[in-house]
Amino acid sequence: MTVTRFAPSPSGRLHLGHAFSAALGHHRARDAGGKFRLRIEDLDPSRCKPEFVEGIYEDLAWLGLDWDEPVLVQSRRTPAYQAALDSLKARGLAYACFCTRADIAQSLTAPHGDAATSYPGTCRGLPDDPARRASTPHSWRLDSARALEFAGLPSWTEEDGRTFAAKASDIGDAILARKDAPASYHLSCVIDDAASGVTMVVRGGDLRPSTPIQRLLQALLGLPEPAYLHHALIAHEDGRRLAKRDLAPTLAAMREAGADGPALAADVLAGKLPLGFGFSDA
Structure with missing residues (x-):
């Protein structure tokens, strides 16, 4: 069975790049009759806020993307x-x-x-x-x-x-x-992917450099090896990658402007992006 996951950090509102990654993972799972998992990566208490967790749920629901319970919350996994x-x-x-x-x-x-x-x-x-x-x-x-x-x-x-x-x-x-975090991204990622039965890791190409250390940790800890799909990134038309820290346009703002969520998800999967955005290789 194909099991994918979307694993955002609740450190800000989701943007178009998140929508593409979530929609792609959802599509790969549902098209194969599999499961789509949601993980909240909230191990950094200085950056992660409860209101952003709620925002993740709202944005995914608006896009028309459902997920299989339970939601895995990293702060409960120490x-x-x-x-x-x-x-x-x-x-x-x-x-x-x-x-x-x-x-x-x-x-x-x-x-x-x-x-x-x-x-x-x-x-x-x-x-x-x-x-x-x-x-x-x-x-x-x-x-x-x-x-x-x-x-x-x-x-x-x-x-x-x-x-x-x-x-x-x-x-x-x-x-x-x-000392201020029970696990790094690398360690928590491989432990949680295994716990959720993830068989295909769908994530941006900017995270491909993380794969060697994560594959090594999987081998050391006796964890299963998933397949990998590192996808192109959505960027501004001038080539700048979307980032929360740069105040990238949020899905919430698009929703408030009258955009249709499921249509947007379908468009980004088909490679049709809103004016001002394009794909960028990582």
Whole structure:
């Protein structure tokens, strides 16, 4: 059975790009007689607001998109993330990182730093220290070298038949959890996709770079491998990608202006976009 999902973060109102991704995932599931799941990615309390959760429900209903219950809400899933993190720690695949964002930024601009590396590995292999052991890490990171020894370099095939083979540089010592968040995007995504039985991940092409680390985590945690469909992005006519932070025109504003939701969903699926918008490769 085909199971897809739409997984927005309630940090603002949905825009046309969200409508395309949701409609595409809904279409792929319903056309195959499968299920369409909804996930609320609300692990960042500083950005996520209850009113935006309600807005997600309103916008999807207006588009004519229904979803199969239950809705998965990430803020209620802390025990599942902790169990996965504990499993990785127990096998020596995760380590405590005491670096702040400022520390990392400074190390990457130093003469010996590699600006192309997301994290220089400062805390990897630190000797045991009682004071450090008693302090709270800023984050927990994947020991990518050990992880790759255990599982090897991952690969995946897109729905269009293209096969991608990851390189070690695609992965790095990714953050798995922070002291202010029980799980990173990467860890929560693979845990929740498996919990919801997702068989096809439908998401924007801008998230394709996330796939190597997520495929590696799936292998390490014994989770099933879904198919992937990374779609083109909807952008402004001048090429700028739609983003909440840039106050992209919202679905709520389109609704208030008199647009027909189901017709809009059908149009974007057919590649017919409102004036001022176009598709952009990620």
